[in-house]
Amino acid sequence: MIETLFDPYLVIAGTCLVGICVVAFALLRGWQGWLELKRNELERVNGQTGEIEGNATMGAARIEMADLKERIKKLEAIASGVEL
DSSP states (O other): OHHHHTOHHHHHHHHHHHHHHHHHHHHHHHHHHHHHHHHHHHHHHHTOOOOOTTTOOHHHHHHHHHHHHHHHHHHHHHHHTOOO
């Protein structure tokens, strides 16, 4: 009875099973961490304020602000009578 309990094949199979469980647990924890990271990124992007006109992203908002500043300069030049 004791001889079959410590059979080398049984010990190897048990060790492999424990190893597979440890690797699966580590991969599952990594996957959950990655999903949490992506959730946080989405919340940060969706929660940003400072958007201009609708759902403009930050890059588009900067371009739009630069365009508005250029228009203001042109209007000021026209108002003061300076030709561009």
